[in-house]
Amino acid sequence: MSIDLELQRSATKYKNKQKVKDRFISGFIGIFAIVWIFPIAWTIWTSLRPYKDVRANGVFSIPETLNLDNYAQAISRMDLPLYFWNTALITVPAVFLTLFFGSLIAFVVSRYSFKWNVTLLLLFTAGNLLPAQLVFIPVFKMYITLGKALGFPKLLYDSPWGVVLIHVAFQMGFATFVLSSYMKTVPKEISESAMVDGASVFTHYTKVMLPLLRPALASLGVLMTTWIYNDFFWALVLMSSDSKRPITSALGRLQGEFVTDYNLLAAGATIAALPTLIVFFLLRKQFVSGLTLGSTKG
Amino acid sequence: MSSTAKDINKVSRRRAFSKADRTTLGAFVGIPLFFHLLLVWIPAVLTILLSFTYWSGISVSRIKWAGLANYQNIFFDTPAFWEGLKNNVIWLGWFALIATPLGILLAYQIDRQIRGHKFYETAYYLPVVLSLAVTGIIWNFLLRPDGFVNGLFGRDIDNAISFFGNYDINIYVILTIASWRHIGYIMLLYLAGLKSVDSALREAASLDGATEWQTFKKVVFPSMKPVNIIVIVITIIESLRAFDIVYIIYGSSAGFPILGTLVFQNIAGEGASMKGAAYAVILFVLSIGPIIAYLRATFKSDVQ
Numbered sequence: 001m002s003i004d005l006e007l008q009r010s011a012t013k014y015k016n017k018q019k020v021k022d023r024f025i026s027g028f029i030g031i032f033a034i035v036w037i038f039p040i041a042w043t044i045w046t047s048l049r050p051y052k053d054v055r056a057n058g059v060f061s062i063p064e065t066l067n068l069d070n071y072a073q074a075i076s077r078m079d080l081p082l083y084f085w086n087t088a089l090i091t092v093p094a095v096f097l098t099l100f101f102g103s104l105i106a107f108v109v110s111r112y113s114f115k116w117n118v119t120l121l122l123l124f125t126a127g128n129l130l131p132a133q134l135v136f137i138p139v140f141k142m143y144i145t146l147g148k149a150l151g152f153p154k155l156l157y158d159s160p161w162g163v164v165l166i167h168v169a170f171q172m173g174f175a176t177f178v179l180s181s182y183m184k185t186v187p188k189e190i191s192e193s194a195m196v197d198g199a200s201v202f203t204h205y206t207k208v209m210l211p212l213l214r215p216a217l218a219s220l221g222v223l224m225t226t227w228i229y230n231d232f233f234w235a236l237v238l239m240s241s242d243s244k245r246p247i248t249s250a251l252g253r254l255q256g257e258f259v260t261d262y263n264l265l266a267a268g269a270t271i272a273a274l275p276t277l278i279v280f281f282l283l284r285k286q287f288v289s290g291l292t293l294g295s296t297k298g
Numbered sequence: 299m300s301s302t303a304k305d306i307n308k309v310s311r312r313r314a315f316s317k318a319d320r321t322t323l324g325a326f327v328g329i330p331l332f333f334h335l336l337l338v339w340i341p342a343v344l345t346i347l348l349s350f351t352y353w354s355g356i357s358v359s360r361i362k363w364a365g366l367a368n369y370q371n372i373f374f375d376t377p378a379f380w381e382g383l384k385n386n387v388i389w390l391g392w393f394a395l396i397a398t399p400l401g402i403l404l405a406y407q408i409d410r411q412i413r414g415h416k417f418y419e420t421a422y423y424l425p426v427v428l429s430l431a432v433t434g435i436i437w438n439f440l441l442r443p444d445g446f447v448n449g450l451f452g453r454d455i456d457n458a459i460s461f462f463g464n465y466d467i468n469i470y471v472i473l474t475i476a477s478w479r480h481i482g483y484i485m486l487l488y489l490a491g492l493k494s495v496d497s498a499l500r501e502a503a504s505l506d507g508a509t510e511w512q513t514f515k516k517v518v519f520p521s522m523k524p525v526n527i528i529v530i531v532i533t534i535i536e537s538l539r540a541f542d543i544v545y546i547i548y549g550s551s552a553g554f555p556i557l558g559t560l561v562f563q564n565i566a567g568e569g570a571s572m573k574g575a576a577y578a579v580i581l582f583v584l585s586i587g588p589i590i591a592y593l594r595a596t597f598k599s600d601v602q
Binding site for chain 1: 315316318319323326327329330331333334336337338339340341342344345346348356404407408410412413414417418421422423424425427428429430431432434435436437438439440442444446447449478482486487490491516535538539541542543546549558561562565574575577578579580582585589592593596597
């Protein structure tokens with residue numbers, strides 16, 4: 001009895017100590033959290049101030065006016081609608097094709113037992129991890145040669161399709177890996193009953209597997225959209241006309257061009273970040289589960 | 299099942315496919331495989347071969363065998379390579395010893411649902427969704443000569459600290475920016491992993507009088523093996539391949555050499571040479587270890 005009491009007392013003592021400690025930890029993490037979002041807050045703050053005002057009174061001055069003029073200016077002077085359109089031309093087809101191809105391979109590998117299944121999966125997963133720089137030179141040559149041979153020099157090089165294809169080729173490795181581990185969690189009986197009923201492979205894929213894959217495809221789609229949207233390298237090296245570049249790659253040049261007008265640049269950067277911020281606030285669950293689908297293999 | 303029985307089973311299964319089904323299966327695997335091989339594996343092999351040649355990249359007939367010359371040039375005649383490699387190693391050290399552990403620590407604390415954990419999670423996760431291009435611009439606002447930080451230190455443009463130009467400090471400035479994103483990324487991955495750890499295990503440990511550190515080390519950490527592997531691989535690969543953030547700040551100039559930008563300088567634009575291919579191969583060889591470790595860990599159960 002007395003031992004029990006003793007234990008209980010030491011437990012409460014421990015709990016109290018923990019509480020104080022927790023408060024300390026929470027405060028510490030809290031201060032850093034504010035430091036963490038400060039750069040973003042500062043950018044938005046900068047974007048709301050007129051350039052003239054900052055120029056005359058310095059960055060720390062209390063603003064005379066706050067308005068959205070910089071945003072209107074950025075949209076027209078930086079050609080942002082054009083760059084967003086370019087981004088859509090690359091991102092939308094790339095995400096759909098990646099998910100489509102990834103789901104095809106994942107479907108075959110997880111539902112039919114061929115002896116090269118593991119090899120195939122290994123090939124795709126490893127391919128996804130190769131450095132982009134390692135494949136660049138031959139891809140570049142291939143695009144140019146193919147374009148010349150077919151009489152359309154800009155078929156793949158300096159064209160959104162070239163960028164789409166390289167994204168698809170790379171990311172399909174990740175999609176295959178994630179979707180095949182997801183499919184392993186879907187009971188085999190569902191497929192077996194479809195096969196027993198005499199469904200063709202095609203029907204099995206479109207009518208049975210695709211509907212079951214929908215949550216995984218949604219998560220992966222959100223993640224892929226963010227990745228491809230944020231890509232900088234491929235659109236930079238596979239496109240020569242700035243007017244065809246997506247917004248992320250175009251920012252590099254815009255930064256140089258508008259280097260003195262920080263407030264305008266701040267507005268431009270904020271607009272460029274907007275789609276990913278929307279994803280962050282609205283589709284956060286999908287983003288996170290897309291990331292972790294692959295890591296928590298069932 | 300004996301191996302012959304298995305074979306028979308397989309054969310009968312394969313025979314069960316109709317011609318249409320076989321075509322479908324062939325197309326399902328063949329079309330994606332074609333693109334993947336054509337644009338990833340074949341170019342990778344070609345780059346490795348090209349790294350042993352001289353070629354200006356114009357006509358295929360002008361390719362000349364160079365043996366190890368490109369590598370010799372890099373190792374013995376290019377000081378920028380060693381400087382870049384040094385920067386990558388510092389990058390890796392910083393990520394492995396500071397940024398990644400901080401991300402894990404954060405995830406652990408936030409997972410314990412300390413006060414304000416929802417806000418903290420959002421704050422640390424926010425930079426993860428931003429592109430590195432936007433990240434570079436945002437930090438430039440803070441660190442430029444007439445920016446926020448210099449203003450805070452009371453320095454005007456003439457005697458401002460050059461955060462990106464001063465060679466003694468610029469790597470740490472870049473690493474701070476890179477960590478701003480990396481810590482949140484690791485936190486996110488770890489947090490998802492922690493949710494799958496049975497909370498009863500932890501309670502049992504704390505009832506047994508284990509300290510928090512002991513609980514983490516002996517109970518939580520070992521049960522998170524798959525996430526740990528991913529975190530390690532991401533840490534190494536991101537440190538070796540760092541490119542975007544440096545490029546957005548320095549352009550393709552040699553202002554801050556790391557392997558990623560060295561490859562870029564040699565493969566893109568006018569001065570294309572197969573030295574760039576050799577750089578890419580070096581980058582690949584350096585990252586091959588973590589890739590294999592990752593594949594082995596993930597496919598162990600499949601291969602058996």
